[in-house]
Amino acid sequence: xxxxxxxxxxxxxxxxxxxxxxxxxxxxxxxxxxxxxxxxxxxxxxxxxxxxxxxxxxxxxxxxxxxxxxxxxxxxxxxxxxxxxxxxxxxxxxxxxxxxxxxxxxxxxxxxxxxxxxxxxxxxxxxxxxxxxxxxxxxxxxxxxxxxxxxxxxxxxxxxxxxxxxxxxxxxxxxxxxxxxxxxxxxxxxxxxxxxxxxxxxxxxxxxxxxxxxxxxxxxxxx
Amino acid sequence: xxxxxxxxxxxxxxxxxxxxxxxxxxxxxxxxxxxxxxxxxxxxxxxxxxxxxxxxxxxxxxxxxxxxxxxxxxxxxxxxxxxxxxxxxxxxxxxxxxxxxxxxxxxxxxxxxxxxxxxxxxxxxxxxxxxxxxxxxxxxxxxxxxxxxxxxxxxxxxxxxxxxxxxxxxxxxxxxxxxxxxxxxxxxxxxxxxxxxxxxxxxxxxxxxxxxxxxxxxxxxxxxxxxxxxxxxxxxxxxxxxxxxxxxxxxxxxxxxxxxxxxxxxxxxxxxxxxxxxxxxxxxxxxxxxxxxxxxxxxxxxxxxxxxxxxxxxxxxxx
Numbered sequence: 029x030x031x032x033x034x035x036x037x038x039x040x041x042x043x044x045x046x047x048x049x050x051x052x053x054x055x056x057x058x059x060x061x062x063x064x065x066x067x068x069x070x071x072x073x074x075x076x077x078x079x080x081x082x083x084x085x086x087x088x089x090x091x092x093x094x095x096x097x098x099x100x101x102x103x104x105x106x107x108x109x110x111x112x113x114x115x116x117x118x119x120x121x122x123x124x125x126x127x128x129x130x131x132x133x134x135x136x137x138x139x140x141x142x143x144x145x146x147x148x149x150x151x152x153x154x155x156x157x158x159x160x161x162x163x164x165x166x167x168x169x170x171x172x173x174x175x176x177x178x179x180x181x182x183x184x185x186x187x188x189x190x191x192x193x194x195x196x197x198x199x200x201x202x203x204x205x206x207x208x209x210x211x212x213x214x215x216x217x218x219x220x221x222x223x224x225x226x227x228x229x230x231x232x233x234x235x236x237x238x239x240x241x242x243x244x245x246x247x248x249x250x251x
Numbered sequence: 252x253x254x255x256x257x258x259x260x261x262x263x264x265x266x267x268x269x270x271x272x273x274x275x276x277x278x279x280x281x282x283x284x285x286x287x288x289x290x291x292x293x294x295x296x297x298x299x300x301x302x303x304x305x306x307x308x309x310x311x312x313x314x315x316x317x318x319x320x321x322x323x324x325x326x327x328x329x330x331x332x333x334x335x336x337x338x339x340x341x342x343x344x345x346x347x348x349x350x351x352x353x354x355x356x357x358x359x360x361x362x363x364x365x366x367x368x369x370x371x372x373x374x375x376x377x378x379x380x381x382x383x384x385x386x387x388x389x390x391x392x393x394x395x396x397x398x399x400x401x402x403x404x405x406x407x408x409x410x411x412x413x414x415x416x417x418x419x420x421x422x423x424x425x426x427x428x429x430x431x432x433x434x435x436x437x438x439x440x441x442x443x444x445x446x447x448x449x450x451x452x453x454x455x456x457x458x459x460x461x462x463x464x465x466x467x468x469x470x471x472x473x474x475x476x477x478x479x480x481x482x483x484x485x486x487x488x489x490x491x492x493x494x495x496x497x498x499x500x501x502x503x504x505x506x507x508x509x510x511x512x513x514x515x516x517x518x519x520x521x522x523x524x525x526x527x528x529x530x531x532x533x534x535x536x537x538x539x540x541x542x543x544x545x546x547x548x549x550x551x552x553x554x555x556x557x558x559x560x561x562x563x564x565x566x567x568x569x570x
Contacts, residue, residue, distance in 0.1 A: 033291075034291075036293075085296055085299070086291075086296065087293050087296060088291060088292050088293040088296060089291055090291040097291075099291065100288075100291070100299070101378060102375055102378070102380070104375065105378050
């Protein structure tokens with residue numbers, strides 16, 4: 029489903045200085061698979077997620093999702109690809125703090141111009157799934173870290189994406205909330221989603237429902 | 252040499268255009284030579300970023316060039332006040348050997364840039380960007396015309412001599428022997444107006460038959476025929492003066508700036524008419540281009556036709 033072919037990502041800092049975040053990375057992820065990318069900070073995990081989500085382009089190489097070369101998409105097509113296929117859970121959630129839980133979750137549906145009843149139905153499904161329905165009208169900035177994360181997960185799923193990408197999803201959570209998040213992942217996996225998690229949190233290692241753990245080190249995948 | 256605030260504005264903007272246009276030109280050459288849509292190499296990804304930059308530069312230049320063209324006409328009108336003998340922009344255009352060439356080049360460039368924008372919009376609608384090489388190749392050619400216009404404009408403003416008496420539009424567009432317009436006037440209004448309406452009939456016919464290439468050719472002819480009949484025939488009804496044949500005076504407040512509307516309708520109608528033939532697009536967009544073109548051309552014909560009709564109703568005679 030997701031294929032990275034000889035992907036290199038170099039960040040140019042200035043004319044004479046650059047950082048190689050990924051070096052000739054090859055990776056195949058099957059549909060419905062849950063993959064944990066583990067490695068230290070700066071190892072290149074987030075760059076892999078960012079490139080799969082078409083948030084950034086590789087310096088060379090290609091990324092295919094369902095056979096489609098998403099690494100070469102123009103911005104307008106990349107946006108549509110993300111809207112239709114990707115649910116992204118960010119480390120800092122990237123919610124709009126002054127909007128309500130409801131409005132934050134509904135944001136990905138705005139460009140679709142859905143009928144209100146359809147949008148409401150989708151909202152109800154994800155709020156129930158991620159146990160946040162009791163906070164529907166609450167303003168996001170007033171929520172706890174765990175609640176904010178559940179809003180972020182609900183937002184990532186409201187569009188029923190095939191692929192869920194999570195970048196250090198438990199970095200701001202205590203152990204109890206992290207374990208709750210892991211249970212949510214189990215639920216998402218049972219729904220048939222393809223999930224890629226970038227993390228260095230040991231709680232994710234050795235889980236029974238994780239299909240593969242991949243070590244990323246200095247921009248390379250260690251086999 | 253004349254340096255009014257308006258001319259200075261134009262010259263400064265031209266310098267900025269030349270600078271950014273050169274950047275877009277260099278990038279265009281690189282893209283034209285090395286573009287390979289299927290490649291996933293470092294060079295290709297870099298070119299994709301550069302193509303975005305080059306396209307943005309060209310779009311911004313065009314976005315400013317359209318109002319700047321109107322500003323140029325406004326400037327010609329304004330400086331006609333300080334040129335002895337000039338009554339409108341026509342006198343300024345005729346004041347040097349370069350004015351007419353510059354004016355024609357400006358109109359050609361306007362069509363070329365508008366065509367480039369349509370080509371670009373069509374290109375970015377497709378994931379595989381089928382027109383990238385074509386559009387940047389086209390810009391490489393257009394760049395020389397664009398720089399030619401900037402140079403010519405500088406030369407023209409530099410060559411205007413305030414001490415020298417220039418011709419007014421009455422002389423420039425006179426039908427007297429010796430004038431370059433004399434040969435056109437010799438054809439006769441009946442023939443010219445017949446050709447004008449016949450041309451519009453062809454446009455209408457090809458519009459309903461959806462013959463895109465013929466429709467484009469008919470529009471190309473319409474640009475020339477419309478301007479000629481506007482000067483020789485319809486203009487006289489706008490001015491209500493049988494001997495006044497100026498292509499500029501109706502841009503003035505005395506005629507409620509109707510010239511801007513006339514030229515805008517002609518430009519939009521014929522431009523979209525040319526687009527139907529010269530750009531491959533899907534059926535929906537092509538139909539939209541047909542409709543826009545036909546609507547503006549029809550409005551243009553109706554607007555021009557109303558002047559003699561209203562004049563006849565009011566006065567009971569033709570000019």
